[in-house]
Amino acid sequence: MFTGSEEDGKEVTRLEKLADRKREELIKELDRTFITPFDREDIFNLSKAIDDILDYSDSTVEEMEIYELEPTPELREIVEVIRISTELIHESVCNLNKDRKEGMRQALQAKKYENRVENLYRKNLAKLFEGDDIKYILKMREIFRHLSNCADRIDLAGDILGHIYVKMI
Template sequence: MLKWLLCLFKPRPNRFIQLLIQQAEYTEKGVNALVEYLDNPSEEHAHAVKQMEKEADEIRRILIDELNRTFVTPIDREDIFSLSRAVDDVLDYAYTTVDEMLILEVQPNSFLRRMGSLLRDSAHEVHLGVQRLADHPGVAEDHAVRAKALENRIETVYREAIADLFHRPQDVEHVVEMLKLREIYRHMSNAADRGDEAANILSDIVVKMT
């Protein structure tokens, strides 16, 4: 009887937080696959990024459906939607990075590997932040701050990479290669920007919760 009563009054897990955690988890896995691709370009690793992107998109569709069918949400619905979109964008850019590298026949270099490694760390911090949001918002804020710091480091590498491009062109062939790499670098930078936005939204949610 006591066990039944405890189950009855036990707080139910927040459905939206659960979905956001799942989405952040798939995003982290997808970025991990991106890093593996940058270390060892292969169809297997490229497919892994694409698969994670599909799985994350499905979670986002479910989350939006839940939002549309729920009148009262535990967190502002705008924040839920915006956080989900920002996390989704990170993985979208990870996928387009790989996709365009394949299309443009661009090989990974040290700049891409450095940005990929930092992006992986950022995705991990966002994932942890979402996990801690419900029960430990202060810890979630710490992870958001770390994610933002990592975005700054990615942007530093991005600027170094762009500067290196403009020092190298010697002929038309080099210019074409420069344009290809600049496009890929931009995708990585955009992924970092969206990770930064996810961290900002996490921080906003924490402020509203505390």
């Protein structure tokens, strides 16, 4: 649930920094490892897409704080769709060594949610531009754009996972 609380914002930032350190470790390990469970390039690209998801999440939190914005019902709806799709990406990654057909299904489902976010993005931008407060419109447009970009990276992560699964199945 997207609460807008300071604690939740700090947790997003903490997780983003932790993920950056883990990705750095992964890249160092890729450099040292000769044999990997699947293509090195796929591992690298998937880690980059996941890193971007976290970066856009953190940027959203930071800019909401800087702009002194509160979560709106529209933002909450988009964030909920992103939450569901990121859980599907996580589950798909966890299934790489378990249930490959289920992992593929999860990756494809996550991609479908990206379309939902894009529809909400366009609908909410149109609604936003009906207002008269230009400063508010510009601030919220940036927040909506971060969330849209986050959904794009979820779509990319789903594509990469699908590519990995096709090679494995």
